[in-house]
Every structure is written in C-alpha cells, then in structure tokens.
Amino acid sequence: MTQQRTFIDVFGGCGGLSLGLMQAGWKGLFAIEADTFAFDSLKSNLLAKGGRYRYSWPKWLDREPCEVTKFIETHRDQLKKLAGKVYLITGGPPCQGFSLAGRRKKNDPRNGLFRHYLEIVKIVRPPLLFFENVRGVAVEFGKKHQKKRKRGPGRPRVAFSVKIQQELDALGYKVFPKLVRAADFGVPQLRPRYIMIAIDKVALCGDEEFTPFTWLEEIRKQFLAEKGLPPRRPVWVREAISDLKLRGKKLVPCEDTDGYEQIEYKGPLTHYQSLLHGDMNGTAPNSMRIIKHGDVVRERFAKILETARRGVQLSPAVRKKLGINKMCVVPLNPEKPSHTLTSLPDDLIHYSEPRVLTAREYARLQSFPDWFEFKGKYSTGGNRRVRECPRYTQIANAVPPFLAEVIGLLLARVAEEIENKQKQSNGATKSRSMPEAGRT
Secondary structure (H helix, E strand, O other): OOOOOEEEOOOOOOHHHHHHHHHHOOEEEEEEEOOOHHHHHHHHHHOOOOOOOOOOOOOOOOOOOOHHHHHHHHHHHHHHOOOOOOEEEEEEOOOOOOOOOOOOOOOOHHHHHHHHHHHHHHHHHOOOEEEEEEEHHHOOOOHHHHHHHHOOOOOOOOHHHHHHHHHHHHHHHEEEEEEEEEHOOOOEEEEEEEEEEEEOOOOOOOOOOOOOHHHHHHHHHHHHHOOOOOOOOOOOHHHHHHHHOOOOEEEOOOOOOOHHHHHHEOOOOHHHHHHOOOOOOOOOOOOOOOOOOHHHHHHHHHHHHOOOOOOOOOOHHHHHOOOOOOOOOOOOOOOOOOOOOOOOOHHEEOOOOOOOOOOOHHHHHOOOOOOOOOOOOOEEEEEEHHHOOOOOHHHHHOOHHHHHHHHHHHHHHHHHHHHHHHHHHHHHHHHHHHHOOOOO
C-alpha cells in the first residue's frame, strides 16, 4: 500500500515552506517553532478552522511554540510511534549563524540546531528529507581559501553542509545537494539558496544513478506556465508591489497598529499581484503599516534615488559622500528581481519612493499570498534580535512559498519513483521465490 504523503516541518517559522508543500499536495502533520511571533503567524494561517491549508496536528502536541530540544525530550515516545507513518521531514534551521552577510559567531547556538533535526530523523526514519538554508551553509574556508581571503569571524574550516551530509550518510541516507535561485521559480527576488534532498538508501533499492533533480527543470517550466508567469525572465519588483505604492493613494489608519497609517488599497494592477491577491476581491491584506521616517532620512533616501544606480549596493564612495555608515543599502530596480531580503528593512529602498518597504511588500517579494497574515511586532532591535522574530524577520527568513511548492511537486515525483522501485523490487523477489514452471 502506498504510504500517505505526510510531512513534519522542523523549524517551521511562520509557515512559508509548509504552505508551499501543502499547495503541492503534501499533508502537514505539525510544525515545530520556538518563537512566539512566528508561531502565532503559522497558527493563524495553517491551523485556523476553515483555513485554505491546515496541518492535521496530533492531539498529543500542544498548539503552542516549542523549542526543538524540549520537544524531543517531551515527545520522544510519540515520535517513535510515527516511524513508518511520516514520508518527509523538512528543516531549515535559523540561518544567521551561516549567513555570508553580517557577523557570525563561532559558538552561535543556532549553528548546532541541525543536530536536533537529525535526532528527529533518527527516531522517525522517513524515506525522504528536505533541508534548506542560505548558500553560506555550503561555504568552506580551509587553508587554501585563507591564502586568498581571510576567514571571517565564526566561519568554519569545513562547510556546515559537509558535516550535515556526513551525518546523513552515516544514518543511511543518500544526499543530493543543489544551489538554486528563488527568482527562477517565479519569486521576484534573487535569493540564492542551498537545498538538499536526502533519500533512504534502502528505498533507492540499490539504484546508484538516481538523482532527484532530474525532473526539476521540467516541473519548474510547468509550474510557471500554470501560474501564467514569464518563463524566460524573472518577475520584476514593480510587477510585485506597484499596487502598494503610496503616491496617489489615500492614507488611512493602520488596521493593526495604532498611531500608524497604511494605504487605502485599490486592488491588483499586474498578473503577479492578481495571482497573490486571489479571491480577496480588493480587500486590503494585513501588514501594510508604513514606517515613519524623519525629514533627514527621507531626504537621504531621495538623494540616493536621484544619484545611485538601481539594484546595486551603494559603493563605499557613495556611502561616504552621502554620510551613510550602514554597509548594505540597495535602491531597488523596478525592472529586476529584488536583492535577497534581510531582517533589516532599511537594507532596501523602494524603487520610486524615499522609504523602506512595508512588511506586505516584503511578503509580495517572497511570494506569500495576500490572505496570509503575519502576527507580532513589526521589527525589533538590540539584543532582542537574537530572541525575537518580528514580522520583517519572519518574512525574510521564510522559504518563499512558490519555491516551496515547486520543491513539493519535485518531492512528490521522487516519492512516486521510490514507490515504483519498491514495487519492482518486491515483484522481482516474489518471482525469484516461486518455483519454475514444469518442475516438481
């Protein structure tokens, strides 16, 4: 009998990866997420009664945020009972410890979170695994690299991806890694990502030539065609967020934050916007709060838009001329995909207005549908950055749902092949065990 296509999402965040997998036909059992804000977003969208997509969620698991170590300690017996009932375990541990942007700490506790992912894998033993992270997880800084470039703070001599592959190989999984760009999958954002599919070696039935990425390009093209998205170029920033511009719009009180404003929404203007707006019939999505900039900041942003190249990070010379100490500032190009989103909204400047993006504009650049609501604070600062996951961070850290949906379709194709191999193997075994015709 074919095993049900179920999955567990470890480090679920606000639910971007789970949403995409569910849209591809996978059934989510539950997700593990420690942050209160992120879990509130996930719960509001993927656990709500009557929701478009929902986890089945077991009765033994509280519908509350839970740190993964505590989850394993508390629910080890229940996890053991899931062995043979879960087809896929996904995981994308927090990426800040691996990212090539910003500072890294050698002893950052987030760097070791993948070990908890592996511990759950050891207990449940699903046929398929999926892992996603920033490309920095695959960067290696050994001796030969240090001759050309100094190893920055917290950068390992051996790439974390190598360690993960070694661990999975020891557990009996064959690992298939790949670097992808979200922009190639209908997401209006470059966002290079390291992904890894691992398959139980027993499930492969000895096929050493098998690779799960054989069908990726075919599935990608079919996905874009069904969505009506351009097949030969990325979706542009303007196509994603032009309906959310301030210019020419009436400003009204923000629906989820007192003392702030948002635009009076008038509806989508492009195909991509209509695709994400769905059947909301012009209803304003949430998280549209406009950040309040002082006169000095607005003048600086206006100067950047007047003088700097769009879609290119400001050079040290330009930053010095404009009196900007911040390392990463990019005025967006309306006719290109966005740079990779970060948890700092002031890294990116709107392509035609002297301001940073709203959280909903962030969500559009990540391919979240307009009905998906984000909960909690909008942003945070100081030491709270390590402890809190406000809206901008939730969105920036998420797997883009479009990319996740394509991966879900690919994993479903891989599951079909695994099941076909098992049927063939079982048939061959049965045939060999039967007596030859005519013998007594």
